Amino acid sequence: MKLSKSAVKTCEQLLMEYAMKDAAVTDVAKLIFTGVGDKDVYNITALFEDEKDWVIAGRVESRDSEHSDVVFFVERDGVWVPREGAPTLELQDPFFTKINGELIVGGVQIYPHPTKAEGLMWRTVFYRGKNIANLELFFTGPDGMKDLRLVDLKDGVGVLTRPQGDKGGRGKIGFTRIASLDELSIPLIEETPLLEGQFIDAEWGGANEAHLLKNGLLGVLGHIASFDDAGDRHYYPMVFAIDPATGVYSDIQLIAVRNQFLPGVAKRADLEDVVFSGGLVRHKDGTAHLYAGISDAEAQRATIPDPFAPFEIL
Template sequence: MKLLKNAVKTCEQLLMEYAMKDVSVTNTQKLTFTGVDHKDVYNITAPFQDEGEWVIAGRVESRDSEHSDVVFFVERDGQWVPREGAPTLELQDPFFTKINGELIVGGVQIYPHPVKADALMWRTVFYRGKNIASLEPFFKGPDGMKDLRLVDLKDSIGVLTRPQGDKGGRGKIGFTRIASLEALSIPLIEETPLLDGQFVDEEWGGANEAHLLKNGLLGVLGHIASFDDSGDRHYYPMVFAIDPATGEYSDIQLIAVRNQFLPGVAKRPDLEDVVFSGGLVRHEDGTANIYAGISDAEAQRATIPDPFAQFEIL
C-alpha cells in the first residue's frame, strides 16, 4: 500500500487545493447543550456508546475564561444535557478511544507554570475504565504537550504525539507504536520521531482522533493552523493516513472550512475562523459526520464525503 507524500504544503496551499475540489458539506447543525449555567460548550467528541446510550463529551467554559470542565452529555428531546451521575473532569478538549475493549478518555489539563509567574502550563492526561462511571486516571503526558492520542492497532497500540519547542516548533505530529498501555512513558513520547514534511515551521497542527481502517492503515483526523498578518488564528480540519507497518504517511488534506458551517459567535475576534476537529462518524454510504468546535464558542455537526474511504482502496 503506497501512500502519496509530496513536499510540505502551507495552509494557503491546502486551502487552494480544497477550493478546487468543490467539496460538498451538508446537513450542518448547531448542537444545543443545556444544564451548564449558560456556559459555552465546544471542542466536542463524536458520540460514543456507553452502557447502551450515546454520549458526547464536551468542553464547558465561560466565554471570558480558559478554565473549563469536560462534561458528558446525553441527548434528551433534541438537546444535549449533562448525564446524571457521570463524573466531571477538570480538563479541556476531550477525546475518547477504545483499547482492548477498555474505554480511554482524555483531555488537556492546565496548571500553574512551574517557572513563570502568572503563567499556565498544560499536558495531556488519560483516564481508563470499563465505562464512564469507572474512569480512573492512569497517565499524564509530558509538560507542554497537547494532542497526545492512542489508537488500538489490534497487534499493538499507536501513539500520536505533538511536541512543541526545540523539537516540534509550534507543534508537529509524531508517531510510534507500543505493545501495551503499560509501556506508555514520558521518555518514549519525548523520543517519538516526527512525521517530517507535514507542517512548515510557521504553522502547527495536531491529531484529534485516529481510525484503524479496514486495510490496516491508520486514518488520522486532525487540525492544521496558522496566524495571519494581524495575529488572528485560522484552524482547519484535516486528514492524512499512516501505514503503521512501514511508518509511511500521506499528504495532509483539508476536509472543511469555517464558512461551510453555520454562522455563529466567537470567543474572541481572533478565533472566528476556527474549526477544531472533534470526531468523525463514518457511514456505509460513503459519507461521514464531522463533529467540531466552532470559533471556540459553539459545537456543530456536518456531513462530508468520508475522507478515509480514499485510503481504504489502496
C-alpha cells in the first residue's frame, strides 16, 4: 500500500482543486426534527443501528446559546423525533463508533473557564455500552481538546487527537495506536505526534469520524477551516487516509462545499459558510451519504461519490 503526500495545502488551494473535479452532490435534503421545542438540531451523526432502530444523534441548542444537549432521534413518517427512553447527554457535537462490538458515543463537554470570567472551556468525553440505553461515561479527554476520536483497527485501537495552543496552534490532527481502550490516557493523548503538513498555522481542522477500509487503511472524515479578512468562519468537509501500520498519510481532499447544500438559516452571520462533517454512510454502488451540520443551525444529508473508494484500491 502506498499513499502520496505533497506540501501543505490551504483552504483556497483545496477549493480550487475541488472545483476542477466538478464533483456531484445530489439528493440533498434537510432533516426535519420535532419534539425539541424551538431549538435547532445540527452537527448530527450519521445514521446507525441500535436495538433494531435506526438512530441519529444531534446537537440540540437554542439559537442564542452554546449550551446544548445531545439527543437521540428516530425517524417516524419522514420526521425525526426523540427516541423514547433514550438518555440525553449534556454535550455538543456527538459522534459514535464501535470497538470490539461495543458502542462508543462521545461529544464535547463545555464548562466554565478557570481564569476567564464568563468564558468557556471544553473537552471530549466518551461513553460506552452494549447499546444506547446502557451508555456509561468511561473517559474524559484533556482540557481544551475537541475532535478526539477512536476507531477499531481489529488488532488495536486508533486514536485521532486535535491539540491546540503551543502544540497545535488553532487545531491540528495527531494519530497514534494503542492495544486496547485500557491504554487510553491523557498523557498518551497529549504526547501523540501530529500529522505534519496538513494545515497552515492560520487555518485549522479536526477529525470527525474514521472508517477502517478493506485494505487496512484508515479513511478519515474531517473538516478544515479558516477565517476570512472580515473574521467570518469557513468550514469545509474533507477526507484523507492514513496507513495505521506506518503512519504515512495522504493529502486532504474536500468532498463538498456550502453552496451545494440547500439554503437556510445560520446561527450567526459569521457562520453562514459552515459545513460540519457529522458522519458518512458508504454504499455498495460507489456513493455515500454525508450527514452534516449546516451553518450551526440545521442538519442536512447529501449523496456524494464515496470519497474512500479511491483509497481502498491502493
